[in-house]
Amino acid sequence: MADTPNTGLPAPAPAARPPSGKRSGGVVLDILLPTLALLAIFAFWQAYVVFEHVPMFLFPRLDDTLHSLADNFGDIWSSLLTTLQEAALGFLIGNLAAILGASIFVHSRFAERTFFPVAVIVQTIPIIVWSPMLVIVFPTDSLYPQVGVSFLITFFPALVNMTRGLREVDPLHLELFRLLNATRWQIYRKLRWPGAIPALFATLRITSTLSLIGAIVGEYVAGGGQGLGYDLITAKQSLDTPKVMAITLATSVTGVIIFLLVAALERVVLRRRGL
């Protein structure tokens, strides 16, 4: 109000926010700019390795990496499918458990005071310490130890995010619902949960990539003899650095695709709600 110029005319109604969030530059720049940045990184990579004569067993050239990716595409693809299964399960279980936990926490300070510190402690234990336990608990050549690691990496950030998303409610809304004699379930269902949708999508975006990393780390440390993480170990042990980087590239591309899928889902849902 204070910074609108005083024209002496009746103030126009505040401009309604457009229902869809279109930015200047739009999609073209969204794709062009990161592509340029990536190309710059690739160019630097290639130039550095070539001009500094870095030996291949230390770090491969970009073109060797791409060759390796083409040569090993079938292997990498089938390993990727295994890793994706583990990541998907870790993602699903991690998020569901986190949402359940957060829902309990916002209704019971007692539960939060009891179990949140436990969650923090679990989070501080390095994955390497967990892996033997997971291998003992789950059948050896199953996917479950890897799923377990993916879960462990996914759960905590999801729990923290969702607890905050469900807890942070406009105090005025809470007062309104209390005045209207709403039950706790109604407050959860009609106030907390819809209000936490943006937090939910932030959580899903973070955990979509974390669960993939978790699955690979799981294969690396708890290794069931399959998946991208296992391939990484074997490629590394045989000093096949182009393959290591080829697997890394495949992982990154997959992570980006998953991230974009979640972001697209978020846009669709938020647009339907006009946010």
Next chain:
Amino acid sequence: MAAIACRDLCFSYPNGVRALQAIDLAVASGEFVSLIGPSGCGKSTLLRVVADLLQPESGGVAIAGKPPRAARTARRIAMVFQEPALLGWRRAAPNVELPLELAGKRNAAARSKARELLARVGLGDMADRLPAQMSGGQRQRVAIARALIQEPEVLLMDEPFGALDQITRDEMNEALLRIWEDTKITVLFVTHSIAEAVYLSDRVAVFTPRPGALRSVIEIPLPRPRLHAIRRDPSFFHLENRVLAALEGRASEPNPPVVANA
């Protein structure tokens, strides 16, 4: 029986600060009473005690002879806050339906009633707008429609137009007056604006600074229905001055003093 009766009502915050001191106030059914006073004098606190959102320290409140809790759980108390407090993910009509929905009445009758009330507050064509697509005044109209859908016994308004610009505020005063004349609902209205209080009310209750106590209750005998032109009537100025004098703790003067040039 008074629609709202406060008897010797005291309230202190948990930190020991006393907000309300021995409030005695009876509001008749269908009466429009404004509460005016310095910031932090406990006017909003009084509304919340009446609404059963805060519990009094001593003394009590009765709504139609019963404790506020009975009225609240029967959803007969409606409140309009300074902020519209609309649910941002709901369009206007579902926002208005919320009180009925929480009462388990989510049906066609509720939907048509919501549309009817939106038309009544002048938003007949905005039922499908989201709050973000409406102006501040429009949002507050939705909040008023939401309060009315409960068919409340008492309507508590906590500086409902305080965040609006003067022009919108005047429009909202008009709209509220017309609705009140139609429904004859009991209104307890907190404001910082003397003009608004005088224009709308049957009586204006003036509070002292914290701890809030009633300094005086001023009758506003202006004829009804009140039209905007009355704001320029000498009797209107006179009443404004009486409220101002009460706020400042002066004895009311028949005419404002004129500073003469020597």
